[in-house]
Amino acid sequence: MFGKGALEVSPRIGHIHITVDDAPWHFVDASGETVILVGLEPGVHKVLIELADPTHKVITSETVEFTLPDPKKSS
16 A cells, blocks of 8 residues: 555555666565566676655665676686
């Protein structure tokens, strides 16, 4: 449930915004399940995770950086 009406529900359920590699857009996840990213090319990546309330107001955020190895070069 999203929007101002969701603020009246108890307990409140938020969601996360996920932005990959400084993309100009993000996707939203409210499943509570593990987030799995697929299709990333080898190299350095940055993922911004934002915890948001039902009105999309960001409560807190964290950026994770990681490097995916190139399987062609690891032989």
